[in-house]
Amino acid sequence: MPSAIPALPFYLLVTAIIGGALMTIFSRNVVHAAFWLLEAMVAVSGLFLLLSAEFLALVQLLVYAGAVAVLTLFVIMLTLRRREDAIRPLDTSVAAAGLAAVFGIVTAIAVGGFSPLPARMPAAAPGIAQFGGELFTRWALPFEVASVVLLIALVGAVWWSGEDEDQ
Amino acid sequence: MSAVVGLREFLVLSAVLFALGLYGALSKKSAIMILMAIELMTNAVNIALIAMSRFLTPGLMTGQFFAAFIMVVSTAEIGLGLALVLALYRRTRTVEVDRIDRLKG
Numbered sequence: 172m173p174s175a176i177p178a179l180p181f182y183l184l185v186t187a188i189i190g191g192a193l194m195t196i197f198s199r200n201v202v203h204a205a206f207w208l209l210e211a212m213v214a215v216s217g218l219f220l221l222l223s224a225e226f227l228a229l230v231q232l233l234v235y236a237g238a239v240a241v242l243t244l245f246v247i248m249l250t251l252r253r254r255e256d257a258i259r260p261l262d263t264s265v266a267a268a269g270l271a272a273v274f275g276i277v278t279a280i281a282v283g284g285f286s287p288l289p290a291r292m293p294a295a296a297p298g299i300a301q302f303g304g305e306l307f308t309r310w311a312l313p314f315e316v317a318s319v320v321l322l323i324a325l326v327g328a329v330w331w332s333g334e335d336e337d338q
Numbered sequence: 339m340s341a342v343v344g345l346r347e348f349l350v351l352s353a354v355l356f357a358l359g360l361y362g363a364l365s366k367k368s369a370i371m372i373l374m375a376i377e378l379m380t381n382a383v384n385i386a387l388i389a390m391s392r393f394l395t396p397g398l399m400t401g402q403f404f405a406a407f408i409m410v411v412s413t414a415e416i417g418l419g420l421a422l423v424l425a426l427y428r429r430t431r432t433v434e435v436d437r438i439d440r441l442k443g
Contacts, residue, residue: 178341185351192355192378196362201370208374215381222348222392224402227384227409234409239377239416246420247370250427259368267364271357278353282346290344292393302399310403317410324414332421 174294176221184221187214201247201257209240223296226303348389356382369426369433373419380412 191211198204212235219228251257282288306314355378362375384405391401427433430440 175342175344178343181343181347185347188351189354189358192358195374195378196358196366201368204371204374208377211378212381215385218385219388222388223396224388224392224405227388227402227405230406230409231384234413235377235381239413242417242420243370243374246423249424250370250433252431259371262365262367262371264361264365267361270364271361274360275353275357278357279350282349282353285346288345288349289393290342290346292345293396296392296396297399302402305399306403306406313403313407317407320414321410324417328417328421331418332424 175291180217180221184214184217187211188218197261199258199261201251201259202244205240205243205247208243209236212236212240226299345389345393348393349386352382352386352389355379355385367434367436369423369435369438370420372435373416373423376419377412377416380408384408 188211191207191214194207195204195211198207212231216228216231216236219225219231247257359375359378359382362378363372366372366375387401387405387408389401391399391405395401423433426438430438432438
């Protein structure tokens with residue numbers, strides 16, 4: 172028997188995500204924007220739970236709401252000389268708005284054109300144990316490559332940000 | 339069960355979030371804000387991937403694995419991007435992308 176996602180939690184999370192994204196983009200204070208981004212990331216993690224992707228919801232919380240948000244806040248603090256610098260003029264761009272609108276309209280048409288999109292999902296969803304099993308069998312090589320990517324990114328980030336001020 | 343949501347709603351949410359991130363990434367003048375907008379866009383992609391995986395082929399979990407690897411790459415990207423912003427700030431004392439124009443002849 173196929174199961175379905177109830178509308179109420181979905182639309183609550185949608186409100187949180189879209190609201191957080193709007194506040195991230197349209198708040199004039201950079202620090203406030205970082206905190207609104209954190210809120211949107213937590214809401215996205217809730218959406219992953221609705222889609223029975225428990226492991227990814229956890230990773231989303233740890234990585235985006237934890238590490239990325241803290242890193243962003245640290246860089247904001249390190250690049251502000253005065254407290255007033257956090258308040259920025261609201262950058263607007265008609266061209267960017269037009270491009271985003273065109274993208275949204277084209278995607279809406281495309282999504283509307285997909286003939287039957289399922290409203291119900293299969294009831295059986297594999298759990299976190301099967302996710303781990305698959306990760307270390309079928310996806311073992313991408314997993315190892317990902318770890319190398321992370322290592323190189325770590326070394327590169329330390330190298331770039333720790334550089335001395337010799338010209 | 340009264341009202342339910344299907345795959346279409348998830349895809350529309352993903353598209354709206356991606357469009358918002360696209361607007362932010364293109365219109366912002368602060369390098370940190372641009373990186374934050376890019377994070378919004380990667381999250382939109384992850385929502386679409388996981389929703390498709392759950393609704394169409396939940397047994398294979400392909401979308402979940404792709405989302406996990408996207409998370410890895412986007413974390414590497416944000417770490418390197420912020421390190422680059424810090425390095426640029428040390429040299430130029432600014433994070434405004436309009437004023438980082440040393441390659442301009």
